[in-house]
Amino acid sequence: MQRVNWQSTPDLPLDLVDSGHSSSLSLESLEPVMVADPVTNSYAAEDGFVISLNSDTVSRSFRTVPYDRESLGSMSNNFVAQPDFVGGITIVNDDIAMKIGGYVKADLIQSFNPIGSTDSFVTTTIPTDGSTGEDARFHARQTRLSADTRWRINGKVARAYVEGDFFSGIPDITSTFRLRQAYGNIGRFTAGQTWTTFTNPSAVPQTLDFEGGASNVNRRQGLVRWDQPVGDGWKIAVAVEDPQVDIITPVLATGEARTETPDFIAWLRYEQDNADFQIAYLVRELGFQPDNAPLLKRTASGFNFAGAAMIFKETKIYSQILFGDGIGSYRGSPDVVATGPTTASLLPVFGWMIGAKQQWSPKWTSNVTYSALSLDDVPGQASTNLRDTTYFAVNLIANPYERVFGSIEYLYGTRTDVSGQSGQANRVQISFGFFLP
Numbered sequence: 394m395q396r397v398n399w400q401s402t403p404d405l406p407l408d409l410v411d412s413g414h415s416s417s418l419s420l421e422s423l424e425p426v427m428v429a430d431p432v433t434n435s436y437a438a439e440d441g442f443v444i445s446l447n448s449d450t451v452s453r454s455f456r457t458v459p460y461d462r463e464s465l466g467s468m469s470n471n472f473v474a475q476p477d478f479v480g481g482i483t484i485v486n487d488d489i490a491m492k493i494g495g496y497v498k499a500d501l502i503q504s505f506n507p508i509g510s511t512d513s514f515v516t517t518t519i520p521t522d523g524s525t526g527e528d529a530r531f532h533a534r535q536t537r538l539s540a541d542t543r544w545r546i547n548g549k550v551a552r553a554y555v556e557g558d559f560f561s562g563i564p565d566i567t568s569t570f571r572l573r574q575a576y577g578n579i580g581r582f583t584a585g586q587t588w589t590t591f592t593n594p595s596a597v598p599q600t601l602d603f604e605g606g607a608s609n610v611n612r613r614q615g616l617v618r619w620d621q622p623v624g625d626g627w628k629i630a631v632a633v634e635d636p637q638v639d640i641i642t643p644v645l646a647t648g649e650a651r652t653e654t655p656d657f658i659a660w661l662r663y664e665q666d667n668a669d670f671q672i673a674y675l676v677r678e679l680g681f682q683p684d685n686a687p688l689l690k691r692t693a694s695g696f697n698f699a700g701a702a703m704i705f706k707e708t709k710i711y712s713q714i715l716f717g718d719g720i721g722s723y724r725g726s727p728d729v730v731a732t733g734p735t736t737a738s739l740l741p742v743f744g745w746m747i748g749a750k751q752q753w754s755p756k757w758t759s760n761v762t763y764s765a766l767s768l769d770d771v772p773g774q775a776s777t778n779l780r781d782t783t784y785f786a787v788n789l790i791a792n793p794y795e796r797v798f799g800s801i802e803y804l805y806g807t808r809t810d811v812s813g814q815s816g817q818a819n820r821v822q823i824s825f826g827f828f829l830p
Contacts, residue, residue, distance in 0.1 A: 422528075455478060457612060470758050471599065475539065475541065496826050497536045500531070501531050506817060512603065517607075519818045542798060573613060574587045574757070583620075590630055590673060591610055593662075593745050594698065598786065599760040607724075616632050618630055626664050639726070643732075643735050648684050650681055670699075674695075676692065695718065696716060738774075758790045760787070765782070770811055779810065784805075788802035789802075804818075
C-alpha cells in the first residue's frame with residue numbers, strides 16, 4: 394500500500410501549540426486608534442519609527458477585542474493564544490505598530506516504547522508488531538518567532554500576522570524554519586494561512602507535546618473567511634479552504650489526486666466571558682484522476698462540536714466531538730482507504746476529547762487531557778490499517794520567573810489495527826521555555 398497526499402502542498406504537521414484563530418467584528422465596531430507619544434526606553438529610527446522596549450501605552454492604542462480573544466481564559470502558560478500585543482518589543486509610529494513575539498522552547502524526550510514520531514507523540518505511528526525499545530531525543534524545534542503588525546485605515550485597525558517555527562526538515566538531522574501562519578484581518582474578513590475554520594482554538598489541549606491529542610483538530614491551512622455577529626453572543630462564519638487529502642491508494646491504481654474544488658466550512662459560535670461553544674460543518678470533494686480514464690469524485694462531509702468553559706477562575710475545561718466520512722486528514726488519519734487492487738472507499742471517522750487546565754497558584758499550572766479516534770472497518774481494507782487510537786497527557790508547569798517556565802509531562806498512547814493487533818507507548822517529556830516580552 395502506498396500512502397500519498399492528494400495535494401502537492403507542503404506537509405503541515407499537526408500540533409497544539411498555536412495561536413491563530415482570528416475572530417473579527419465589523420470595521421464599524423472597531424474603536425479609532427489614538428496613538429500616544431513614545432514612552433521611555435525607546436529609540437528613534439528612520440522614517441519616524443520608534444523602537445520601544447516599554448510600549449504599554451503605545452501598543453494598547455492598537456489593541457482591539459476582535460484580535461485579542463484568541464482562546465478562552467487568561468491563565469498563564471497559554472500555548473494557543475498569540476503573544477499579547479501590549480508591552481514588549483514594539484516598533485511604532487503614529488499610524489503603525491509591530492510587535493515582535495515568540496519563545497524559545499527546549500524539549501527533552503524519553504520514550505519507553507517504540508514510536509515512529511520522535512519529536513511529537515503521534516499515536517498513529519505506534520507499532521503493533523510487539524517490538525520493544527527505548528529512545529531519547531532532545532530538540533528545540535518548537536521555538537517560534539512572530540510579527541504582529543497593525544495599522545490604521547480611516548481610523549480603523551487592520552492587521553497582518555506572520556509566524557514560523559522550526560518543525561520542518563528531517564528529524565534528528567535538520568531543523569528548517571517553517572511558515573506556520575501568515576494572514577491578514579480587516580473587519581470581518583480574514584485571508585491567508587491560519588487555523589482552519591473547522592477547529593475551535595479554545596478547545597486545543599495545553600500540552601507540552603507538539604501533537605496535542607488523537608482527535609483534536611489543530612490544522613492550519615490557506616483560507617478566505619468571513620465571520621458575522623448575529624446578536625446576543627452568537628456569530629456565524631463561512632470559509633473556503635485549501636483541500637489537503639490523504640489516501641491509501643490501491644496497489645494497482647495508477648494516476649494522481651485531483652481535487653477540483655476547495656473545502657467549504659461554516660461554523661455557528663456562541664461566546665460569553667467565561668465560555669464558548671462552536672459547531673462546525675465541513676463539506677468537500679475528493680477526486681482521483683486515473684491514467685487514461687475519467688475523474689473519480691466523491692463528496693465527503695463531517696461535523697466538529699468543540700467548546701470550553703471557565704468553571705472557576707482557576708479552572709478551565711474543554712471538550713470536542715468529531716465525526717464524518719472522508720475527513721480523517723483533519724485529524725491525521727486517512728480520508729480514503731484501498732478496498733481492493735483497483736477500488737477505494739471513504740473512511741468514516743469518530744473522535745472525542747476532554748480536558749482541563751488548572752491554575753494551582755501564580756507559579757504553578759497543570760493540564761490533563763484524554764482523546765480517542767475510531768475509524769470504521771471498511772470491507773476489503775488491509776488488516777494493517779488503523780482502527781482505533783488513544784492519547785493521554787498530564788503535566789505540571791512551574792514559572793519560577795516571569796516569562797520563564799520549566800515543566801514535565803507524562804504521555805500514554807495506544808494504537809489498534811483492523812486485524813486486532815495493538816501496541817502502546819509511554820513517554821516523559823521535560824520542557825524549558827523562555828517567552829519574549
